[in-house]
Amino acid sequence: MLEWLFNPWVIIIIVVSVVVGNIAALKQTANMDLTGRSKAKKDLDKLNRLAKLNQEKAQEDDSTDNKNV
Template identity: 60%
Template sequence: MALLFNPWVLSIVVISVLVGNIMALKYTANMTVLPKNRELDALLAADKKKYSAKH
């Protein structure tokens, strides 16, 4: 049990967690959540066309 509280072991665990979080952030930073502008414009135009025909 004393091995878990060794400063070297704690340092390695903390550094591992930090490196893992940084790698996860770098991976998810380039993800796109919303559609691209041209796709969004096409969807908005289709929406306007659909609702203008009804009203």
């Protein structure tokens, strides 16, 4: 039994299966991470729109203040 377990072909098959399993796990977790990025991108888009609106409002307030002076 031990001769069969320490056979180089058995060891190679075990090592290859572990490597393939790790690569598959990394691929699966990489796909899961993409959903979080899309949500973060949407949040950044909202923040950019709000910042632009605030900047336009500030410029309008500055222009009305300059007209009153």
